Amino acid sequence: MRQTELFSKTFKENPKDEKSPNAQLLIRAGFIDKLSSGIYSFLPLGLRVLKNIEKIVREEMDKIGAQEILMPALHPKENWEISKRWGIEEMFKIKDEELGLGWTHEEIIAPLMKKHILSYKDLPKYVYQIQTKFRNEPRAKSGILRGREFIMKDLYSFHDSEDDLIQFYEKIKKAYSNVWERCGIKEKTYLTLASGGSFSRHSHEFQTVTPSGEDTIYICRSCGVAINKEINEGICPNCGKENLKEEKAIEVGNIFKLGARYSEPFNLRDEKGNPVLMGCYGLGISRLMGAIVEISNDEKGIIWPVSVAPFSIHLILLEDGIKKKADEIYAILQKSGFEVLYDDRIDKTAGEKFNDCDLMGIPLRMVVSKKTGEDTIEIRGRKDKKIRLVKIKELIKNVEGFFQ
Amino acid sequence: MRQTELFSKTFKENPKDEKSPNAQLLIRAGFIDKLSSGIYSFLPLGLRVLKNIEKIVREEMDKIGAQEILMPALHPKENWEISKRWGIEEMFKIKDEELGLGWTHEEIIAPLMKKHILSYKDLPKYVYQIQTKFRNEPRAKSGILRGREFIMKDLYSFHDSEDDLIQFYEKIKKAYSNVWERCGIKEKTYLTLASGGSFSRHSHEFQTVTPSGEDTIYICRSCGVAINKEINEGICPNCGKENLKEEKAIEVGNIFKLGARYSEPFNLRDEKGNPVLMGCYGLGISRLMGAIVEISNDEKGIIWPVSVAPFSIHLILLEDGIKKKADEIYAILQKSGFEVLYDDRIDKTAGEKFNDCDLMGIPLRMVVSKKTGEDTIEIRGRKDKKIRLVKIKELIKNVEGFFQ
Numbered sequence: 001m002r003q004t005e006l007f008s009k010t011f012k013e014n015p016k017d018e019k020s021p022n023a024q025l026l027i028r029a030g031f032i033d034k035l036s037s038g039i040y041s042f043l044p045l046g047l048r049v050l051k052n053i054e055k056i057v058r059e060e061m062d063k064i065g066a067q068e069i070l071m072p073a074l075h076p077k078e079n080w081e082i083s084k085r086w087g088i089e090e091m092f093k094i095k096d097e098e099l100g101l102g103w104t105h106e107e108i109i110a111p112l113m114k115k116h117i118l119s120y121k122d123l124p125k126y127v128y129q130i131q132t133k134f135r136n137e138p139r140a141k142s143g144i145l146r147g148r149e150f151i152m153k154d155l156y157s158f159h160d161s162e163d164d165l166i167q168f169y170e171k172i173k174k175a176y177s178n179v180w181e182r183c184g185i186k187e188k189t190y191l192t193l194a195s196g197g198s199f200s201r202h203s204h205e206f207q208t209v210t211p212s213g214e215d216t217i218y219i220c221r222s223c224g225v226a227i228n229k230e231i232n233e234g235i236c237p238n239c240g241k242e243n244l245k246e247e248k249a250i251e252v253g254n255i256f257k258l259g260a261r262y263s264e265p266f267n268l269r270d271e272k273g274n275p276v277l278m279g280c281y282g283l284g285i286s287r288l289m290g291a292i293v294e295i296s297n298d299e300k301g302i303i304w305p306v307s308v309a310p311f312s313i314h315l316i317l318l319e320d321g322i323k324k325k326a327d328e329i330y331a332i333l334q335k336s337g338f339e340v341l342y343d344d345r346i347d348k349t350a351g352e353k354f355n356d357c358d359l360m361g362i363p364l365r366m367v368v369s370k371k372t373g374e375d376t377i378e379i380r381g382r383k384d385k386k387i388r389l390v391k392i393k394e395l396i397k398n399v400e401g402f403f404q
Numbered sequence: 405m406r407q408t409e410l411f412s413k414t415f416k417e418n419p420k421d422e423k424s425p426n427a428q429l430l431i432r433a434g435f436i437d438k439l440s441s442g443i444y445s446f447l448p449l450g451l452r453v454l455k456n457i458e459k460i461v462r463e464e465m466d467k468i469g470a471q472e473i474l475m476p477a478l479h480p481k482e483n484w485e486i487s488k489r490w491g492i493e494e495m496f497k498i499k500d501e502e503l504g505l506g507w508t509h510e511e512i513i514a515p516l517m518k519k520h521i522l523s524y525k526d527l528p529k530y531v532y533q534i535q536t537k538f539r540n541e542p543r544a545k546s547g548i549l550r551g552r553e554f555i556m557k558d559l560y561s562f563h564d565s566e567d568d569l570i571q572f573y574e575k576i577k578k579a580y581s582n583v584w585e586r587c588g589i590k591e592k593t594y595l596t597l598a599s600g601g602s603f604s605r606h607s608h609e610f611q612t613v614t615p616s617g618e619d620t621i622y623i624c625r626s627c628g629v630a631i632n633k634e635i636n637e638g639i640c641p642n643c644g645k646e647n648l649k650e651e652k653a654i655e656v657g658n659i660f661k662l663g664a665r666y667s668e669p670f671n672l673r674d675e676k677g678n679p680v681l682m683g684c685y686g687l688g689i690s691r692l693m694g695a696i697v698e699i700s701n702d703e704k705g706i707i708w709p710v711s712v713a714p715f716s717i718h719l720i721l722l723e724d725g726i727k728k729k730a731d732e733i734y735a736i737l738q739k740s741g742f743e744v745l746y747d748d749r750i751d752k753t754a755g756e757k758f759n760d761c762d763l764m765g766i767p768l769r770m771v772v773s774k775k776t777g778e779d780t781i782e783i784r785g786r787k788d789k790k791i792r793l794v795k796i797k798e799l800i801k802n803v804e805g806f807f808q
Contacts, residue, residue, distance in 0.1 A: 007471055007529045009520050033516050035476050035483075036503075041516055042474040050474070067411055070446040070454070072439050073477070073536060074496075074553045079439075092478075093499045099440075101498075101505075112437050112445060116413050125411045132477060132536060149478045 001311070003343040006030075008043040010356050020212045022290035023143025025302050029359045031310075038140025038148035045360065046289075048310035050151065053285055054130055056182045056307065057153050060175045064168075066126040066155055071108050073132060075100050079107040082265045092136050092148075101134035106258070106280060109156045110266035113276075120160040120270040124168060128155035130285060142214060144290040145250050155281040160270060165257060165277045172281050176206055176253050183288060184305030188295050189252065190226035192217050193237055199259025202237070207249035210294040215251055218244040252291050253283040302361030303382050306403060311341040313399070314362035318350050318369035326368040329377065329392065336396050358382070364402055405448075405715070407747040410434075412447040414760045424616045426694035427547025429706050433763045435714075442544025442552035449764065450693075452714035454555065457689055458534055460586045460711065461557050464579045468572075470530040470559055475512050477536060479504050483511040486669045496540045496552075505538035510662070510684060513560045514670035517680075524564040524674040528572065532559035534689060546618060548694040549654050559685040564674060569661060569681045576685050580610055580657050587692060588709030592699050593656065594630035596621050597641055603663025606641070611653035614698040619655055622648040656695050657687040706765030707786050710807060715745040717803070718766035722754050722773035730772040733781065733796065740800050762786070768806055 008030035015027050015034065023040075026032045031046035042050055058068065077098050080086040083106065092101040102108065109127065117123065130153045137148050144150070155172070159165040173191070180186040185208050192205040207217045207226055216229040220236035221243040227236065235242050260275035262268070268276045289308075296303045306312065313333060317326040323344070330342045341362060343353050357365055367378040377395060380387045381402065390398045412434035419431050419438065427444075430436045435450035446454055462472065481502050484490040487510065496505040506512065513531065521527065534557045541552050548554070559576070563569040577595070584590040589612050596609040611621045611630055620633040624640035625647040631640065639646050664679035666672070672680045693712075700707045710716065717737060721730040727748070734746045745766060747757050754773075761769050771782040776793060784791045785806065794802045 005469070005471075007517070007520050007526070007531060009522075030520075033519065035512060035516075036478070036480045039476045039478050039480075041476060041512070044471045044473060047472055047474050065409070067409075067448045068451055069448060070451050072443045072445060072553050074440070074443050074538065076440045076443075092503070094505075095497045095499055095501065097499065099496070108439060108445070112439075113411070115437065116411050116434075118413075122411070127411060134478065149476050 001341055003341060003345055006044060006341075008045060010359055018143060019141060020143040020145060020290075020294075021297060022145060022212075022293040025293055025297055025359070026143065026290075029302060029361070032144065036148075038137055038146065040144055040147065045310040049289055049304070049308050050285065052308040052310075053183060053288055054153075057179055057283060057285065058130065060178050060182075061128050061153065061155060064126065064171050064175050066128045068129060069127055070129050070131060071102070071105050071112070073102050073134065075102045075108060079111065083107050083262060084265075090135050090137075092134050103133050103135040104280075104282075105129070105131075105154055106156070106262045106278075107266075110262040110268050110278070113156075113158060114266060114268045117158060117268065117276060118271070120272075123158055123160040123270070123276065124164055125158045126155060126168065127158075128153060128281075142212060142290075144286045145212070145294070146214060147286065150287060151285040153283040153285055157279040157281070158268075159277045159279070160274070162277060165279055169255060169257060169279055172255055172279075173204070176255070176281075176283065179283065179288075180206065180208075180252070182307050183292055184307065185252070185288075185291055185295060190217065190219055190224070190249070192226040192228050192249075193231060194228040194254070195231050197256070197258070197261065199261065200257040202231075203254060203256040205251045206253040208252050208291045208295065209247045209249045210291065211248050212294060213248040213250035215249050217247055217249045219247055220244055250287065250291050250294070251284075252288050253281070255279065255281045297361070300355070301359035304361045304363060306363045309361070309363050311339045311362050312403065313338050313340045313364045313366055314343065314357050314360065315340050315366045316343045316353050316357060316368065317346075318353065318367055320346055322368055322370055325374065329366070329368060329395070332395065333399070336399075338399065364399065405745055407745060408749055410448060410745075412449060414763055422547060423545060424547040424549060424698075425701060426549060426616070426697040429697055429701055429763070430547065430694075433706060433765070436548065440552075442541050442550065444548055444551065449714040453693055453708070453712050454689065456712040456714075457587060457692055458557075461583055461687060461689065462534065464582050464586075465532050465557065465559060468530065468575050468579050470532045472533060473531055474533050474535060475506070475509050475516070477506050477538065479506045479512060483515065487511050487666060488669075494539050494541075496538050507537050507539040508684075508686075509533070509535075509558055510560070510666045510682075511670075514666045514672050514682070517560075517562060518670060518672045521562060521672065521680060522675070524676075527562055527564040527674070527680065528568055529562045530559060530572065531562075532557060532685075546616060546694075548690045549616070549698070550618060551690065554691060555689040557687040557689055561683040561685070562672075563681045563683070564678070566681060569683055573659060573661060573683055576659055576683075577608070580659070580685075580687065583687065583692075584610065584612075584656070586711050587696060588711065589656070589692075589695055589699060594621065594623055594628070594653070596630040596632050596653075596655075597635060598632040598658070599635050601660070601662070601665065603665065604661040606635075607658065607660040609655045610657040612656050612695045612699065613651045613653045614695065615652050616698060617652040617654035619653050621651055621653045623651055624648055654691065654695050654698070655688075656692050657685075659683070659685045701765070704759070705763035708765045708767060710767045713765070713767050715743045715766050716807065717742050717744045717768045717770055718747065718761050718764065719744050719770045720747045720757050720761060720772065721750075722757065722771055724750055726772055726774055729778065733770070733772060733799070736799065737803070740803075742803065768803065
């Protein structure tokens with residue numbers, strides 16, 4: 001894409017009403033726009049990142065046999081009265097109080113699946129959606145880490161036995177771990193024990209360590225498992241050691257064995273009358289985007305992992321008079337299948353272009369200038385300090401090497 | 405996909421609370437599920453259709469240079485007070501009346517673009533989203549043709565002159581026409597004159613003729629243009645003839661020259677102080693899915709156009725004892741890149757399988773049975789009356805021929 005066509009601009013100053021690094025960087029780089037506290041628009045570059053993350057999550061969910069659906073955001077009061085959760089403050093309610101906006105979907109999926117699960121033979125089933133959720137947060141102040149409107153993947157599983165539920169629960173742990181790895185946050189993301197509910201002693205969260213996280217966790221230096229503050233008693237429930245380290249973190253995912261908590265009130269049973277056992281598995285898509293920015297940036301801007309970057313290559317036409325050469329390279333890169341943002345602006349200085357490039361954080365920078373001459377181009381990884389000069393006839397080979 | 409894995413079931417009876425063909429067929433075939441009046445979930449097969457439609461619309465919008473973004477559904481009151489539209493009844497309001505749910509996005513896009521359009525040099529720009537919208541419909545009764553929650557593509561264009569706006573307006577007309585053609589509804593879809601507003605005498609709707617449409621239009625038998633009831637005076641404003649035919653229709657798209665209606669109150673101006681001229685262009689994604697079903701069905705079920713069908717091929721294992729052969733064919737088809745729904749159920753009769761197949765409306769049916777022998781398979785297009793026997797070694801050639 002040519003940058004002269006891209007409508008979003010970058011901003012030199014941090015927005016005054018944002019304290020969290022993810023919001024500051026994403027707004028300045030033109031990836032998101034703030035409409036109101038905890039409510040953001042995703043601009044073209046931001047939406048590209050979001051879709052890359054969605055694709056990764058979708059692939060990992062499909063791989064374990066889950067089926068994608070799309071449920072509504074508008075929820076009738078009746079459903080939430082059955083589960084006795086209509087009173088929970090997190091729900092935005094429509095003026096006449098007959099409808100609320102979904103912040104989770106147990107109350108919708110349980111009666112839905114009741115129409116399609118008629119027998120133990122129909123089990124197990126795994127169903128997920130990627131959908132916009134709403135939560136009445138009185139003080140949303142962490143950018144897209146905690147929104148009043150946000151995008152989430154929620155998966156629900158349905159089983160005829162506890163063993164089967166446990167088996168799937170372990171599969172999901174692995175799938176989530178794959179997502180963190182593919183999105184470049186695995187090293188900072190900890191499997192965290194949290195309170196469980198009546199069916200299970202613990203649930204599990206996935207917490208990514210970052211100073212602006214709103215949760216507090218205790219990481220066990222001995223076994224590497226973390227414990228959420230709410231259940232911490234100074235000792236690791238996993239290995240029994242007392243070697244804990246306090247950190248701020250953001251919950252990028254959580255998994256929970258629901259048991260019969262929702263199948264009982266919604267009467268979701270097999271033909272023998274046994275309640276279907278359920279699990280629920282959340283993963284914040286927009287929050288994950290924010291978490292990546294939180295842990296992957298420097299004083300100049302964002303550093304996107306290749307897997308989720310809005311473009312792979314940022315091609316910069318440094319000065320007037322060599323546009324033809326830059327156009328040619330743009331064409332060559334596109335022909336080889338690379339996604340390229342081409343800074344073809346002629347009304348910006350070299351300094352402004354370099355600053356924008358570092359701020360946006362695209363993995364590979366490529367500069368076409370008079371200095372490098374006719375048959376050479378300058379390339380630099382966003383994370384690297386050193387610039388390399390590459391012959392244009394060896395460009396594709398070099399670029400392929402970079403992305404391997 | 406194996407049908408034994410698909411969680412959604414089909415239903416023999418029409419749902420009692422649905423009168424419109426789209427809702428009856430889509431619910432019976434397991435494509436959608438009704439949560440409440442005008443509020444539906446999209447199940448795996450329905451979501452696949454929806455995504456195919458989205459892809460077509462996205463491609464046509466990208467082709468004319470539009471950039472995709474994603475705006476929020478939660479809208480602050482302030483924005484709607486600026487345009488003096490907070491009082492409109494269509495908006496669902498959150499209990500405390502400080503937020504409403506977006507049924508359109510002029511109030512959001514105008515202030516957003518104000519941050520990025522600083523000069524006439526930044527014009528024109530075309531921005532769109534595919535997003536969930538909400539509308540307080542007191543009597544939603546037409547299935548997914550008119551929902552309280554629905555998915556819409558809305559595009560907004562920004563211009564420095566009326567000429568430029570008019571030019572883009574004509575481009576959009578063509579892009580919409582491409583969408584109708586690719587989705588198989590072009591023959592029944594009419595460019596329809598509707599009331600214009602202060603900037604332009606007429607706006608344009610695209611109306612698809614179907615008996616369960618909620619709009620009334622008058623089609624000019626002379627020039628083929630249609631007129632919306634609200635502006636009909638018994639004479640065609642396009643050609644001046646009085647040869648009109650009344651039809652029921654559903655509005656699948658509308659395009660409107662807004663002029664300065666929103667740029668004035670939101671102060672969206674170029675550096676000389678001239679208001680930026682705007683156009684808005686809506687296209688109902690979920691409604692389009694409903695419209696396709698309305699005009700493309702028979703007494704047995706839905707007939708999907710190839711372009712939007714959830715799968716291309718419905719492979720049916722008719723009876724036990726030939727599963728190995730059917731499995732092989734399933735593998736061959738997948739290897740050749742076809743999307744196949746494979747009815748591998750063994751607890752259903754041949755009649756039940758044929759009924760489900762016709763109800764679901766996948767374009768090409770393929771039956772593996774003992775009767776056809778080891779090296780032959782039976783194929784039939786959903787629209788065709790005749791069955792053909794095809795040698796398995798010539799299968800791919802035949803299937804490719806069918807889809808050409």
